[in-house]
Amino acid sequence: MRADRLVSLVLLLRQRGRMTADTLARELEVSTRTVLRDIEALSAAGVPVYAERGRHGGFALLPGFQTALTGLNHDEALALLVAGSRRGAQLFGLGSALASAMLKVVDALPEGLRGTAAGAAQRLLIDPETDLLSRRVAADEVSDTIVAEVRRAVFAGHKLRIQYAAVDQTPKWRTVDPIGLVTVREQSYLLATRGGADRTYRLSRVLAAEALDEPAQRPDTVDLDRAWQERNAQFRTGGDQVAVLVRVDPARREHLVGTVLAVCAEESDADGWLRLNVIFQDSRHAEWALWQHATHAEVLAPQGLRTSLYNRAATIATRYGASS
Incomplete structure (x- = not known):
């Protein structure tokens, strides 16, 4: 985890030039003290980072320094695949991975194209948090720890144990076979089966989750769009209409x-x-x-x-x- 942060720190300095410790701390979502320790670690490892004191001071890299630290890890590659909706990345607990991946992508661009792309990106805003009437987007609040555990079970193909609080019911523990994750209008859902029957769980109602070692009972491949449409049809034809x-x-x-x-x-x-x-x-x-x-x-x-x-x-x- 620290290695990824050190890579992000180097890429930030490469792309933005001189930055203060406070700015780096905000970007990396850590304390200023942690940033200072990371700067020391980079210097000890031979990365030519230096400090400039004074009112406009900060940390910077020696001009011309190049790095081959642009390889994407699993979560960063996954984040890019769902980056068509930045909120989708946030809802699936991949927000920090997306930010780190985008730093690496920008760093891999040719020098001339890097500046052009960065300038163009400043002219685009997708899915702001409020609309023209100042109505805030009501996104689900889901613990990153819970989302990470659910994701782990989905990708590994293992059974998942969740504590779920259904509407107007006491929270209960249940073990499910996860199929996939879906986000719709800022709300995230887990598609699963339980005892062979289709089940859909809203992630914001999952109070705890534990990926088990036991393999899930599910097909090797899935058409998630079709599965969602089928669940949607079941929802519309059932219940107390x-x-x-x-x-x-x-x-x-x-x-x-x-x-x-x-x-x-x-x-x-x-x-x-x-x-x-x-x-x-x-x-x-x-x-x-x-x-x-x-x-x-x-x-x-x-x-x-x-x-x-x-x-x-x-x-x-x-x-x-x-x-x-």
Whole structure:
């Protein structure tokens, strides 16, 4: 682990020139004291790194110093393969590996192309944390330790023991045969089988994980995209689904349809609004989705959903109607 950090330190100095210990510490996610120890270790190993004192001082390499330290390790190569989505690398616990790999890739470029590529990269921003309305991306929070253990079992083809907290249930330990990892809209999932049955686990609900030595019972190859589509279809056709008859302003139709599992029927009302028969995952999903439309949609059935929306609106009205 320290060897990788030393390589990253050398590459940072090669590509950016003089850098302070504090800046290096932030880039490498270590303490300033650790950076100073690493600088001493590099000097002892014959790397021509020197210190410049003063207000604009820092550490630098002698001009013209070359290094052959650009070989990628396993995690760095893997990080590049998922680098089409930098957030994907973060969600799979490969963020630091991606940063290290990109340093090595840039260092391997010809001198002229290196500067051009770095300048172009500054002109591109992919998947920022907020959109134009300042809404933050709600990415899953998953422990790097847990993700690393899950990854290890997936790649090694070994059984995995996890402590999983399903919704509204007490966390339980279970042993699964891991198939693969999927990230969708900032959320990560483990596809696995348990007792031969397909299972999908959200990584943010995994409280602990342990890769076992026992081989997993799974095919040697997998079409992960097809497997995800099959799980998605199973999810849409199972559970406590709710059929809802709703009237909606045509301007809001696409927004509404984007939140349902299926549209079973659709017709126009005399006033120009649309009347749709739609399917939601469950009553909680239906109430949440339809509340977003305020007065631009009206539930006609079932009555229980109408009552839930009425009670929610009455509670809000009471809260804001009370004197301060």
